[in-house]
Amino acid sequence: MLKVYNTLTKQKEEFKPLKEGQVSIYVCGVTPYNHPHIGNARPFVTWDVIKRYFTHLGYKVKHIQNFTDVDDKIIRTANQEGVNWSDISTRYINSYFEVMDKLHVKHADIYPKVSQTIPEIIDMISVLIDKGYAYELNGDVYFSVEKFKGYGKLSGRKLEDMMAGARIEVNESKHNPMDFALWKAAKPGEPFWESPWGNGRPGWHIECSTMSLKYLGKTFDFHGGGSDLIFPHHENEIAQSQAYCGDDHSFARYWLHNGFITINQEKMSKSLGNFFTVKEILDKYPAEVLRFFIVSTHYRSPLDFSDARLDEATTSLNRLKNALDNLKELAKNTTDATSGEELIAKAKQCKQNFFEAMDDDFNTALAIANMFDLSKEINIYYNEVTSGKVACSKVAVDTALDVFSEMADIIGILEEDDNSADDGLVDNLMNLIIDIRQNARKNKDWATADKIRDELKNIGITLEDSPTGVRWKK
Ligand SMILES: Nc1ncnc2c1ncn2[C@@H]1O[C@H](COP(=O)(O)OP(=O)(O)OP(=O)(O)O)[C@@H](O)[C@H]1O
Ligand SMILES: [Zn+2]
Numbered sequence: 001m002l003k004v005y006n007t008l009t010k011q012k013e014e015f016k017p018l019k020e021g022q023v024s025i026y027v028c029g030v031t032p033y034n035h036p037h038i039g040n041a042r043p044f045v046t047w048d049v050i051k052r053y054f055t056h057l058g059y060k061v062k063h064i065q066n067f068t069d070v071d072d073k074i075i076r077t078a079n080q081e082g083v084n085w086s087d088i089s090t091r092y093i094n095s096y097f098e099v100m101d102k103l104h105v106k107h108a109d110i111y112p113k114v115s116q117t118i119p120e121i122i123d124m125i126s127v128l129i130d131k132g133y134a135y136e137l138n139g140d141v142y143f144s145v146e147k148f149k150g151y152g153k154l155s156g157r158k159l160e161d162m163m164a165g166a167r168i169e170v171n172e173s174k175h176n177p178m179d180f181a182l183w184k185a186a187k188p189g190e191p192f193w194e195s196p197w198g199n200g201r202p203g204w205h206i207e208c209s210t211m212s213l214k215y216l217g218k219t220f221d222f223h224g225g226g227s228d229l230i231f232p233h234h235e236n237e238i239a240q241s242q243a244y245c246g247d248d249h250s251f252a253r254y255w256l257h258n259g260f261i262t263i264n265q266e267k268m269s270k271s272l273g274n275f276f277t278v279k280e281i282l283d284k285y286p287a288e289v290l291r292f293f294i295v296s297t298h299y300r301s302p303l304d305f306s307d308a309r310l311d312e313a314t315t316s317l318n319r320l321k322n323a324l325d326n327l328k329e330l331a332k333n334t335t336d337a338t339s340g341e342e343l344i345a346k347a348k349q350c351k352q353n354f355f356e357a358m359d360d361d362f363n364t365a366l367a368i369a370n371m372f373d374l375s376k377e378i379n380i381y382y383n384e385v386t387s388g389k390v391a392c393s394k395v396a397v398d399t400a401l402d403v404f405s406e407m408a409d410i411i412g413i414l415e416e417d418d419n420s421a422d423d424g425l426v427d428n429l430m431n432l433i434i435d436i437r438q439n440a441r442k443n444k445d446w447a448t449a450d451k452i453r454d455e456l457k458n459i460g461i462t463l464e465d466s467p468t469g470v471r472w473k474k
Pocket of ligand 1: 028029030031032038039040041042043224225226227228229258259260261262267268269270271
């Protein structure tokens with residue numbers, strides 16, 4: 001039974017899909033005014049694993065993720081650079097895809113943008129005004145939080161407490177200080193669209209209500225994002241969508257929020273300036289290491305970032321890679337021997353534990369622990385076979401390889417690098433180089449042998465002796 005922690009009910013619940021065999025997901029996407037930092041990457045890597053898991057279980061997944069491509073921060077950046085707002089959003093949307101592709105994050109089905117959803121947003125706001133949930137004020141339109149009786153149910157806040165703590169702006173004539181903008185009248189130099197309330201642009205929250213309704217309907221399964229979005233963004237989305245639909249049960253059924261990536265225990269954020277972009281990190285570490293670092297911790301727990309943690313992730317990932325390499329090597333010379341009973345039993349046990357961990361609110365940390373457990377047994381078997389103690393069993397190797405690869409596929413690690421989509425060219429060249437070096441060694445030409453090893457090391461390739469010959473690793 002798959003259980004998920006629902007922020008709305010503040011407990012783990014059994015997941016029951018709205019439509020059998022299907023899962024619908026809406027994840028709040030980025031505001032593209034800067035290169036994504038590694039905190040921004042966390043929700044998308046998290047949802048990538050969740051999607052992979054559902055797909056693996058046989059569900060048909062529909063995933064919508066927006067781009068807030070019209071926004072104060074984008075407009076400000078555009079003005080600073082003296083370019084159009086859309087140049088900024090296009091540049092950083094491209095940057096988003098570039099780094100998420102490197103992290104092997106599979107694409108959503110649709111990426112709606114605010115600038116392409118204006119008519120639907122205007123329609124939704126009009127209905128909210130007609131129903132008495134929203135009002136116009138000098139070209140702005142506000143949502144009246146007092147009119148929506150469930151306001152605060154996601155974040156667990158009470159409206160009175162929020163009002164007591166609200167900062168009241170000078171000249172503020174909103175009905176309630178907590179009322180939030182659905183539409184903002186155009187200021188000079190800002191992009192705008194025509195509307196019944198004059199020229200302007202949408203507020204932030206309305207886009208997600210409109211887009212989820214457009215692509216997933218009134219009710220769908222999952223809504224996700226970082227936990228900073230619980231209030232006000234997701235609280236406001238609920239108010240808008242349920243007021244619009246007139247139904248308490250409409251909108252997202254399960255709310256999942258990832259914890260923060262922190263630096264020295266403080267949230268990594270653009271506004272605090274304590275961030276590393278994914279690009280910067282990928283200059284120093286392989287993308288797979290960053291992905292592994294993110295998924296090694298359960299998505300709801302905080303995750304403190306440091307170079308030391310990335311170094312640990314590198315070592316751990318290498319252990320898994322090594323086990324997989326060992327298995328692949330064994331797979332080249334199998335027999336119908338019946339050895340490896342322990343390996344088969346371990347593979348089956350680890351698979352069961354892995355799925356139980358994933359069923360428990362996608363506990364990737366525990367799931368991955370089973371990959372390490374299986375690795376140990378793989379290495380034991382590898383040593384037994386290569387030392388000639390037992391003959392290599394095809395059944396044992398195939399079973400372990402299937403289970404190990406299945407787990408790796410769900411977590412999204414140990415995948416072939418993009419540059420290995422070269423029909424084995426790199427492998428063939430490496431075998432040639434290793435051969436030349438072996439010959440040099442045979443001829444006691446140590447200078448050439450060492451030069452080859454050192455130069456390879458300079459480009460990040462290490463050579464390792466194994467009982468069946470020399471192996472290379474990136
Ligand atoms: N440090 C973090 N750890 C985990 N998730 C984060 C972190 N910072 C932002 N997110 C999430 O990244 C996603 C993209 O957010 P967005 O592009 O709006 O970033 P942002 O909120 O502008 O970033 P910042 O908080 O740095 O200003 C959101 O789901 C947000 O909750
Ligand atoms: Zn949103």
